[in-house]
Amino acid sequence: MARASIVGAGMTKFGVHERPLPDLFADAAFDAFDDSGIEPPEIEALYFGNAMGGMTENDTHLAPTLASHIGCTGVPAQRFEDACATSANAFKHAVEAVESGRHDVVLAGGVERCTPETGLGTGAMTKVFVSAAHRQYEQPAGLTFPGVFALLTKRHMHEYGTTEEHLAEVAVKNHYNGTLNPRAHFGRETTVEKVLDSPIVADPFHLMDCCPFSDGASAVVVASEEAAESFENPVDVAGVGHATDVVPLADKDALPATQAARDAASQAYDQAGTTADAIDFAEIHDCFTGAEVMATEALGLFEDGAGGPAAAAGRTALDGDVPVNPSGGLKAKGHPLGATGTAQLVELTEQLRGEAGERQLDDPERAVAHNLGGDAATTVVTVMEARQ
Amino acid sequence: MSGSEPSADRLDYVEWADRLRDGELLGQECAECGHTTAAPKAACAQCGSRTIATVTLPTTGTVHSETTIAVAPEGFEGEYQVAVVRLGDAKILGRIDDTVDIGDRVSFTDVVTADDHPAPVFTPV
Ligand SMILES: [Zn+2]
Numbered sequence: 484m485a486r487a488s489i490v491g492a493g494m495t496k497f498g499v500h501e502r503p504l505p506d507l508f509a510d511a512a513f514d515a516f517d518d519s520g521i522e523p524p525e526i527e528a529l530y531f532g533n534a535m536g537g538m539t540e541n542d543t544h545l546a547p548t549l550a551s552h553i554g555c556t557g558v559p560a561q562r563f564e565d566a567c568a569t570s571a572n573a574f575k576h577a578v579e580a581v582e583s584g585r586h587d588v589v590l591a592g593g594v595e596r597c598t599p600e601t602g603l604g605t606g607a608m609t610k611v612f613v614s615a616a617h618r619q620y621e622q623p624a625g626l627t628f629p630g631v632f633a634l635l636t637k638r639h640m641h642e643y644g645t646t647e648e649h650l651a652e653v654a655v656k657n658h659y660n661g662t663l664n665p666r667a668h669f670g671r672e673t674t675v676e677k678v679l680d681s682p683i684v685a686d687p688f689h690l691m692d693c694c695p696f697s698d699g700a701s702a703v704v705v706a707s708e709e710a711a712e713s714f715e716n717p718v719d720v721a722g723v724g725h726a727t728d729v730v731p732l733a734d735k736d737a738l739p740a741t742q743a744a745r746d747a748a749s750q751a752y753d754q755a756g757t758t759a760d761a762i763d764f765a766e767i768h769d770c771f772t773g774a775e776v777m778a779t780e781a782l783g784l785f786e787d788g789a790g791g792p793a794a795a796a797g798r799t800a801l802d803g804d805v806p807v808n809p810s811g812g813l814k815a816k817g818h819p820l821g822a823t824g825t826a827q828l829v830e831l832t833e834q835l836r837g838e839a840g841e842r843q844l845d846d847p848e849r850a851v852a853h854n855l856g857g858d859a860a861t862t863v864v865t866v867m868e869a870r871q
Numbered sequence: 872m873s874g875s876e877p878s879a880d881r882l883d884y885v886e887w888a889d890r891l892r893d894g895e896l897l898g899q900e901c902a903e904c905g906h907t908t909a910a911p912k913a914a915c916a917q918c919g920s921r922t923i924a925t926v927t928l929p930t931t932g933t934v935h936s937e938t939t940i941a942v943a944p945e946g947f948e949g950e951y952q953v954a955v956v957r958l959g960d961a962k963i964l965g966r967i968d969d970t971v972d973i974g975d976r977v978s979f980t981d982v983v984t985a986d987d988h989p990a991p992v993f994t995p996v
Contacts, residue, residue: 610944619884620910623988624966625940625947633938634955634964641936641973683941729916733955733962734908738936 485719486754487578488711489867490588491519491704492832494825496666497817499598500698504533504542505552508594511700511822512553515590519704519714523554526704527586530577532563532570532593533821534856538611539601555590566615567770568856569593571824571863574703575723581707588710592702593821600698608696615857617731629685629693629771631732631858636687636773639739642788647687649791650772651678654691656800657769657808661815663801663842668697668817692772697817701826718832721757721849722866724750732858743862744781744853751851752783755866759783762866763847764806764834766827768855769814775799778853779807782864801842809834809842824854828865835869882911882925891989896928896979898961909963930979931996932958934971946985956993965991 493514500507508531516523529550536542546560563573570593577591597608612628613621621631639645655675661667678691711717726746729735735742752758759782767782769775776790784805785793793799799807810816810830813823831850833839852865882899890897898909903920909928914921935955943949952967956977966983971993981992 605942606945609942610946613944617910619888619988621964623983623985624953624964624990625943625951625983625985626953626964627940627942627944629942630938630940630953634936634953637938637973638936638955683939685938685940685942687938731910731964733935733964734910734916738955 485708485721486723487581487720488706488708488717489703489720489828489832490706490711490714490717491515491521492829493518494666494701494822494829495699497697497699497819498668499600500596501600504536504540504545504594504596505549507698507700508549508592509553511592511594511702512590515592515702515704521588521704525588526555526558526590528558528580528589529555529560530563530573530589530591531560532573532824533595534564534566534569535595535611535820538614539596539603565861566856567768567818567820567823568854568861568863569821569824570701571852571854571865572725572861574705574825574828574865575725575863577705578720578723581705588704588706590702591705592700592825594700595819595821596698597696597819598698617858620731621858627685629688632771632774633685633688634732635738635741635777635859636771639773639777640687642739643791645776645791647679648675649776649795650687650692651675652795653769653772653775654678654814656794657812657814660801660809660842661811663840664811664816667811667815668695669811669815688771688773694770694813694818697819699817699819699822701822701829703825703828703832716836717870718835719868719870720865721868722751722754724748724864726750726862728860730858730860739777741777741781741859743860744778744855744864747862747864748782751864751866757849757866761849762805762851764809764844764850766810766830766850766852767807767812768853769808769812770818772814774855775807775812782851782853801844806844809839809844824863827852827854828867831867835867880925881913884911887911888989891991892982896930896958896991898926898928899923900926907960909958909961928958928961932956932977934973934975934977935962936973937967937971954993963991965993968992968994971995
């Protein structure tokens with residue numbers, strides 16, 4: 484049984500945008516409205532994600548501003564903020580709202596600008612991003628966000644023998660997939676040599692192990708099981724899991740386990756009545772190459788320690804047995820924080836409908852999205868299924 | 872009211888930071904489940920108990936994970952190494968003076984300060 488359905492999906496190209504947040508979000512929202520055939524007054528609520536707008540653009544009370552901007556004036560509208568897992572959390576609440584009977588049709592989505600269009604350079608934006616690490620116990624040491632995932636990944640390498648080449652293979656694969664996605668930030672291929680030759684950001688991560696600073700927006704129209712019947716192309720939400728891990732990261736029992744992802748995945752699989760073995764493909768939060776490797780293990784797609792070799796063996800490629808990030812992922816598609824979670828669901832929707840163009844997988848029936856925020860603390864995992 | 876008695880001497884951040892600046896690393900040990908942390912909280916992060924004792928952590932430990940930050944946030948100058956250091960039953964994030972690998976022994980020798988917030992510095996032994 485579906486918990487809810489996505490009946491419309493839209494997103495902007497991810498990359499560099501001069502347009503301010505309301506215009507950017509409208510582009511994605513209207514894309515989703517047109518996809519579902521709905522008009523703004525039929526939307527009953529807005530569940531909206533933006534992570535850093537207060538710091539990056541001095542823009543804070545965004546939900547009603549954006550609701551007004553897209554013709555949904557007056558609806559209950561709220562902003563969610565969970566670092567990079569912001570819009571997956573907005574989506575989760577949208578699912579719960581239609582499932583509970585509170586609303587029939589709602590909009591969930593997010594927008595963010597992270598490029599120098601905000602007026603912030605690399606050092607300033609690096610400081611903004613690390614606001615998602617612990618203020619008292621992590622920021623004073625000079626930790627950065629690449630540093631957070633570097634600490635988790637270095638421990639993974641130590642425990643399992645994961646190599647820098649394994650990590651680079653993730654970047655190569657996602658860059659290739661990005662060349663097939665017209666909305667991806669990067670549309671060029673790369674090689675293991677180029678990744679390993681790029682400058683270090685926080686070892687083991689080279690620049691090419693890291694996702695880019697991107698601007699963009701994404702949105703999905705979420706309908707109750709009953710309301711979904713009146714739309715043309717519903718794709719069903721079978722399970723949504725949401726868990727957090729202890730902060731700061733030094734308090735985690737096992738750094739590479741990304742326990743919140745394991746907990747969220749088991750909730751989502753249980754709700755969907757499925758297991759990792761039945762997943763046809765995954766959109767994974769690959770903010771850094773090491774994050775994708777750890778997530779493939781946490782989601783049960785590979786045994787612990789097997790994620791790196793699996794990537795290097797091509798098992799996560801488009802033609803592999805478990806394709807990961809057909810969209811290009813955060814690495815190549817881009818990572819406008821607040822737009823990332825629902826953008827993953829846009830990819831799931833299009834793939835499960837068979838509408839993903841050149842990167843379309845072979846008739847997938849069931850997929851999982853994994854959106855992670857903060858120092859591997861907030862994780863939302865969503866299982867979606869094609870209509871039979 | 873239910874549950875455990877709050878600790879009379881709950882270690883808060885201001886006290887932890889003051890003592891850190893004075894060269895002492897304080898942590899907490901939970902009376903209920905024994906969980907030990909180097910990042911004091913108002914209740915135990917493992918079991919939720921509010922009965923948690925302030926403890927002095929060992930000053931020598933082992934590098935659990937590390938990375939060298941090359942691209943630093945505004946207000947910091949790269950490069951520098953940070954590490955998660957295991958001190959007895961607790962782990963803590965700190966700065967490394969010199970360079971270390973996972974498994975190396977280090978000791979707490981100094982403090983760096985950013986925006987008036989201190990962080991411990993560890994040196995290889
Ligand atoms: Zn406890």
